[in-house]
Amino acid sequence: MLRALALLKDVFGYPAFRGQQAEIIAHVAGGGDCLVLMPTGGGKSLCYQIPALLRDGIAVVVSPLIALMQNQVAALHEAGVRAAFLNSSLSQMETAAVERGMLAGAYDLVYVAPERLLTPRFLDLLASTPLSLFAIDEAHCLSQWGHDFRPEYIQLSILHERFPGVPRLALTATADSVTRREIVERLGLNGARIFISSFDRPNIRYQIVDKVNGKVQLLAFIHAEHDGDAGIVYCLSRKKVEETTVWLVEKGIRALAYHAGMSTEDRSCNQEKFLREEGIVMVATIAFGMGIDKPDVRFVAHLDLPKSVEGYYQETGRAGRDGQAANAWMAYGLGDVVQQRRMIEGSEADAQFKRIASAKLDALLALCEATTCRRVRLLEYFGETTASIACGNCDVCLNPPQVWDGTVAAQKALSCAFRTGQRFGAGHLIDVLRGNDTARVGQWGHDKISTFGIGKELEDKAWRAIFRQLAALGLLTADSEGHGSLRLTAASRAVLNGSQTVSLRLQPERKKNTAKTKAAREDKLATLDPASGALWTHLRTWRIDMAKKHGVPAYVVFHDATLAELVRLRPQTENELRQVPGMGARKLESYGNDLLKILRI
Known part of the structure; x- marks a missing residue:
């Protein structure tokens, strides 16, 4: 460990290891296998880079994205480390030069995509190369239940079979207990040590707001707290990415788009601008982000609901990698719940996959509707039950919502959905409940039914929140045909007959001065x-x-x-x-x- 400390200081410029880094490095340098769970920005890379410099041979780092390889190799070159990557961005001549370098022992680390590693040619090359270790980065990609599933990762068990004497470490920032077990099983890491650091990112402020007009709310958030800052805005569809980018540019924001439908050249160009220039907002689908090692991203915003807590944590974790204050902001509404449930039910996946996807969505919705500290809820999801003290740095802590007995309101909403034939969305149901004599209400004769006007005591905004929460609680679901109509579930019967009460959250008006906190950036x-x-x-x-x-x-x-x-x-x-x-x-x-x-x- 004296040599490891010397490398940490002389090569990377840091005086001491953080958290479990020293223990992990000692274990791997001694030839041990392990699984490392460490939050984004926690220093995972050093856990294999330093053992690679301590041990004889070449460390092979399995990485899923070209951008990740290129950035890490560039950083290693700046630090004076002999490193290279092999991916599709290289010419045939450049690839051959790297392969010759591997055989000659010219590198300490070589980064490679799983697709290339699994080819017979590359496996034969490895068999002729002195190897120090295998590092499998972004290991959650092998989980078929995860948010970044890559089929090639499942086949990486071949490393254990072909090179049993070479130590392996799998690393990820995001894995619940199910995903951890799957990583261990599929990579043959039974008996390996498991190192789990805290998932807490105390510098990130979590904020989830009721979606009214997502783009307008996003712009207000950027102007209030992040003018001139680099940030990432996630959208679910390519079309929404394009529309949001154009709209932000029209409003004076330096925004760029990124999604899988763009040409490789355009994606690469926008990504390079985001990485190299300051103050750019990248509007993207989840195709963007993994391996983006930009430390000064000051905010991550979601205009659409992610699919799981893991996805949310992974994406928000791209903010504040430098440890400075950052924001994780999301606008969330009924449409998001309806859309995600419909995507699950309408998919061609088997029943087991749908059950797990629904459970993951339910966990995320519980986080969105939390009435107690969001950070505590988030950490509990990953098994950190000791972190029970409210953080004081999330919207729930800073502006606590009220909880009220919404049983009667829920009964009215459910009854209205039933009386109208379970064929309409929330907008029409709210018109009926509030007694709005619109043309559509009259056309369907819904001004004559018993639920017409029984909800006049609540405003539109309150009813929208009620319908959103009923969908989040699984008391209403969307039709699978994509028409947006809300249907009762089996669980709603207990509410309608009075045997189950319903507690709902009432978000108070945002305090005017909180926007001026700039995400607590009193840096x-x-x-x-x-x-x-x-x-x-x-x-x-x-x-x-x-x-x-x-x-x-x-x-x-x-x-x-x-x-x-x-x-x-x-x-x-x-x-x-x-x-x-x-x-x-x-x-x-x-x-x-x-x-x-x-x-x-």
Whole structure:
């Protein structure tokens, strides 16, 4: 571990290991197998990069995305580590050069996609190459119940069969107990040690709002809390991605689109802009995000409901990787519940898959409708039952909702759905309940039924919230034909006959001043004196120039956290510079003189 600490400091520029890193590194360096669960930004990469430098041979890192490989290899090169990747972005000549390098022992780490690893040609290459370890990154991709399922990952058990003496570690930021068991079983990691770090990301503020007009609410959120910040906005469909991007651009936001329907060239171009430039908002489907190692993403927003808590956690975890304050914001409404349930019921999957998908959706809806701390609910889902203290940094903690006995209101809503033939959506049912004499209500004769006007005491907004919660509670479901009509479920009978009560949440009006908190970003940079502010600007400008010169994103040169420490410490000598976190030996050699010139001004 003395060698490991020396590598941590000299190569990566950090003075000490965090959390379970040291224990994991010692285990793997000693030849042990393990499964590592660590939140995004928790330092998973070091858990295999340092053992790769400690052990003889080449570490093979299985990675699902080209962007992830390229970014990590670029960062390793900046740190002076011998690394390469093999993927479809390389020419035949470049691929052959990397393969020759592997045979010659020219690398410490080689990143490869699972599709390529599984080819007979590459397996034969591995058989002729001295190997130090296998690292299977984003290991949740092998779970058929997960949100990022990749069929190729299931076949990675071949590594255990073909290379039984080579240690393997599987790593992921997201896995519930079912997914963990599946990873262990499918990769043949029985008997391997399992390291589970806390899933808590205390710097992220979780906020879920009632969806009224998602795009307008999103724009207000960005203007109030994240003007000029980098962020990601997730939408369910390609069409919505395109529409939202155009709308945000029209409103003055620097927004780009990303989805699987775009050409490879356009996707790559937009992704590179997002990574290399500052203040861009990427509007995307879930095709975007895995392996995006951009540390200064200040917010992740959802305009549509994810499919599971795992998906939500994985996607929101892309905010605030640098440890600075960030926001996870979502607009959620009845339409989202209806859409997700219909997608499950209308799929061609077997009954077991539908049951598990429904259970995962129910868990996410429970999080959305939570009346107690969202962070506690989120951590409990991943098995952290000890984290029972309210966080004080989610919308429920900051602006607690009221809970009321909604049994009578629920009975009225369910009765109205029944009396109208279970053929209409929430909008029409609300018109009937409130006694709105619209043309459609009259056309169907619903002004003559017993539920007409029985809900006048509540406003439209209140009824929308009631119908949303009844759908979330499984008391109403959507038809599978896609018409949006709401139908009663078997569970609704107990409510209608009075044998079951219904508690509902009433979200209070958002406090006017909370928007000014800027996601609690009372960070060091907001209170800099003029001289420090000028130095901060100078360093960021210099970093951009260096990034362009080296052809890498700015954060690969130095993270914001390192620049902030340079401003705070004002090192004047090479030895003082060496003490700054993130300042490894190679970076000191490459950038030390430039930095000292700037800092001595």
